[in-house]
Amino acid sequence: MAEITLIEAIRQAMDEELARDPDVFIVGEDVGVRGGVFRATQGLYDKYGSERVIDSPLAELSIAGVGIGAALYGMKPICEIQFADFIAPAFNQIINEAAKMCYRSNGEWTVPMVFRAPYGGGISGGLYHSQSVEAFFTTPGLKIVIPSNPYDAKGLLKSAVRDPNPVLFFEPKKGYRLIKGEVPEGEYTVPIGPAAVTRPGSDLSIFAYGMMHYYALQAAEELAGEGIQAEVVDLRTLYPVDRATILESVRRTGKALIVHEDNLTGGYGAEIAATIAEHAFTDLDAPVRRLAGPDVPGVPFSHPFQDWFMVNPQKIASAARDLARY
Amino acid sequence: MAEITLIEAIRQAMDEELARDPDVFIVGEDVGVRGGVFRATQGLYDKYGSERVIDSPLAELSIAGVGIGAALYGMKPICEIQFADFIAPAFNQIINEAAKMCYRSNGEWTVPMVFRAPYGGGISGGLYHSQSVEAFFTTPGLKIVIPSNPYDAKGLLKSAVRDPNPVLFFEPKKGYRLIKGEVPEGEYTVPIGPAAVTRPGSDLSIFAYGMMHYYALQAAEELAGEGIQAEVVDLRTLYPVDRATILESVRRTGKALIVHEDNLTGGYGAEIAATIAEHAFTDLDAPVRRLAGPDVPGVPFSHPFQDWFMVNPQKIASAARDLARY
Amino acid sequence: MALTAEIKREMYWTMLLARRLDERAWVLHRQGKIAFHISGIGHEAAQVGAAYALRRGEDWVTPYYRDLALMVALGYTPTEFILSLMGKAGEPNSGARQMPSHWSLRRANAVSHSAPVATQCVHAAGIGLAIKLRGDDRVVFTTLGEGSTSQGEWYEAVNWAAVHQLPVIFMVQNNQYAISVPSAKQMAVPSAADKACGLGLRGLSVDGSNVLEVYNVMSEAVERARSGGGPTLIEARVNRITPHSSDDDDRSYRSREEVEEGKRNDAILISRQVLEKEGVLNAKLVEEMETKAKEMVDAAVAAAEAAPYPDVSEAAYPVYVEEVRRG
Amino acid sequence: MALTAEIKREMYWTMLLARRLDERAWVLHRQGKIAFHISGIGHEAAQVGAAYALRRGEDWVTPYYRDLALMVALGYTPTEFILSLMGKAGEPNSGARQMPSHWSLRRANAVSHSAPVATQCVHAAGIGLAIKLRGDDRVVFTTLGEGSTSQGEWYEAVNWAAVHQLPVIFMVQNNQYAISVPSAKQMAVPSAADKACGLGLRGLSVDGSNVLEVYNVMSEAVERARSGGGPTLIEARVNRITPHSSDDDDRSYRSREEVEEGKRNDAILISRQVLEKEGVLNAKLVEEMETKAKEMVDAAVAAAEAAPYPDVSEAAYPVYVEEVRRG
Ligand SMILES: Cc1ncc(C[n+]2csc(CCOP(=O)(O)OP(=O)(O)O)c2C)c(N)n1
Ligand SMILES: Cc1ncc(C[n+]2csc(CCOP(=O)(O)OP(=O)(O)O)c2C)c(N)n1
């Protein structure tokens, strides 16, 4: 098996799906000739041509809406939003159109499509190149997937392309080249839905996704040296979320730490905490803890500011340590 | 004191603020000659003229963005979004611009303004005239206010107009004419921030806002007849929320029921549940319960469907009864 | 394609049937039998003229809420319409999930739309792109009101179609009002068709009360789109004779004289004159059509009143495609 | 207003200083001293020509990221720029919260903007509305790239300004690319100025390398706006000689010949020729300016390198106005 980067896994998934299904196409800003500003689509324009890898006008609303139209017709668009920060202009099309199409038409019309967007901070991107936007999209009708490693990224993106529903696929951009992992040569997919227990443990459960899952594993390693056995769960699919795996883990460990980069208040973790508080109440040995970005409107640019904002392995280890000792 | 409707209270607040401050103006679709599709601005165009009550083009993005520009210049716009369902096109301007302006400019630029929007179901509005959108906007930099009665509506809206920050003011449209209450003649305001314990009780705490608060009081009345004393807390300001009052209430009753109309999963209640689970853990005698709309993409139109979707006093009483008996 | 006398009569019949259905909806609303109606009265010639220029059932349509006559031309039945007004089981737009006049008819390639205006135009651009990518011999037709052209959504949709030379026809049904707001407060150009020049596509304005004129202009646009000549923007000048919807009272914002003037230019009236002048229509034929329309509308109301509401167990589905249950 | 020789020289000086600052930013990036730079090289004449047509400090501006020369013309200092590049304490755009080139200068009425393109244009419409409502003797100037005119935001902004006849000047700095995407994939009209006709305002295209031509066209637009004649859309044709930003490599999408061609039409070069022909500039004067610019840039870098990072205790504020702490 070859060890590849997260972004290479994403590129491979798109390459294979373009080759497999003539209905699949890519549309977005700079995805064509340039191969994407992060090079996720590098080489695909040359290989599949300007009709399969389409450089769109600079307008996210219509990247989404045109994708929806093409999906209604039976195509399977992969819409790239250059940064998750720029998905806001497409909010109406994603929330009011893509998410509601199947239900509102009683299943007569469906939109099989993927929205890909790099998200997350720690890359000196300031307020508008660092956002985590998953909490805005936790709404019925959408699926939300965030991979944390190359194997999952490739398998989940292939599943997303084949999924008959609109799937938001957020990619931890800080990990694009940092996170490496083994990916088999042949065809495989990873199902949308199930979370993964990526490190078993008995003292507490850490729930995370994307870059924070990568850091959570590092924190768990550090804690193990101190005799604290943290179980790490990679949520992978945020909506609809795998409640069973979450609750099962908390029932075993009795303690839950939820980690994400986005602001604490109103962030995605609230739903996980609420679920645990309601459905694992009698199993809890400690308060449900959330560790997340502070409640400021974005990741500030200056180095010391950014470091202050970002959750990192040390902060996770520290929060987990406190919780284990509760 | 005169007994007036919720919408009359809202109208009075705008009337008085227009009279008080020449920088205040209203902008939105049909707010002028027509006096608003719900008649919230009725009479104001005649009284203040076309430069203070402006009929905008049919475009929410620019209603918000033009409002932001005017606020940057020092005006105090009240932007009406005709239905909360139609705020999505303005998402980018509200989330990326209004919310972040003060922080991103280190306080050099600020946007004193109000976004008003009728929200909520139960009015045969189907998927696109029934939405509750508060959860999408729980983000640092914004304030979110939802009144549940005429007194608060008037006092809070006046506070919102005078607030130096962007305030989202969501109005429970089903209650516009249904909810009546006494409002004093003279000038008063209700502060943004504090929740209100609107009915004291000892057996459990019900947290609600808007129309659901109105129903929660009815449910509590019913439960009182059965010997269950429910404390009812009207959150009023959803962001930043009054954590102290919430936690204080739970510490006394030991049980929390959170009620909203929006979908359960990813709805606003998750944040309240998470807060309680973290900060009142040792005081809890039962799981934190949420009662909310089912996880479908919108309120369906047909009568039986709508009834199925909507939370009502009976459903609240039933959930509260179960929780009290836990 | 030259229209036969028979087809011209059928066009008038379609307009008339839509008109009588629409009027009945107002009656049902006054009777308290339905919660809401939004009317296409005055817009019928624009819609039917356009529909007949399409290959119906083959070409695609993303309509807007005033398009009752367009939907009837596409095969939407009177009973289906009244079922949707009442939120009854079996209405094909949404399975009674959406408000009335939020169309969808899969069998006619008429796509489900929402309430937020102009969203359907972006879908049309996407459908146009898909048609082009697949090399299909089809066009897509999308409609909206003039007020809705103020939305960035509309602009982006037309821009896509123009840049990529997509087979899309945009028809703005300009009735001079967006609820209460006159078009002078929406745009600084006299006609919505003028917007085409800034976007690089052909723009035309047509008398939307004259079904044959609309047909001609639309046929040319369809032909251009089908042969790879790209999109067209058509403004159809129409009259909204009714209030905006059953929730509206238009007396507060426009004079009765103006409404009367609109009635004198009413689509049914003007189109009838045109067709009578062409010798394909006369009083007797119209009389027969009126009788038939009344019968059909009566029957549709009776059928819809007798129909059940959907079973509440269906309300929770289908959020995802996996949950779709096909009859 | 006729420009004096002195003012013309000052315009060139401003362009030159901005250019040298910009070039230094690229050097700092190569040295690993800054994380990011996005360049205004090639755009200086458009920006400075426009700035001098404004009543600086009185009129308002909502700029975009390439507007370094505009900001310098508005009084933004070299040290302030280098501080912002380095995210150091005291940079006035954002207190080191935003990435470099996300301008804001309260003392110059230059409004804070974000990264999502075209958002600032809507703010300009709102500022124009406020100016009109208050009856102030001011105009507002907003800028963006040609690719960004594809956004619905831009369309809605211009539409507002046109419908309400607001004192707004929209300047599209058309450098033919949006990152890698050529303007033919953004719009189906040859010039961004052509978009004006569909929106009902005046549209003009100007050679954006000629600072005096830009000044003349802009002056006329400002005059019209100030006297209640409404908004203008100006396209300034410029050359982006650099890659899009320090993250970009433009060799994958455009030829070196094209870049060389752009350099031959470079703003500094063309404007210098124009001003020399007018007799207000000569080699000696330019030499002196170069020396002074280098000194100023060196001093700015030294000052910024010596400056501290902001104190981390400030990072949590000010989310709300109540938390603003004024110096
Ligand atoms: C995004 C959005 N904003 C507001 C509304 C409310 N609304 C419904 S119809 C309408 C007016 C539409 O006017 P126009 O486009 O001229 O079409 P007409 O109704 O006149 O045919 C408005 C404001 C909406 N449906 N969608
Ligand atoms: C809404 C949004 N989408 C995408 C981007 C990423 N982006 C930054 S600059 C740019 C190209 C802008 O091109 P143009 O408007 O022509 O301006 P130029 O950079 O050429 O001056 C893109 C796509 C963004 N900043 N905002």
Ligand SMILES: [Mg+2]
């Ligand atoms: Mg209209």
Ligand SMILES: [Mg+2]
């Ligand atoms: Mg450009």
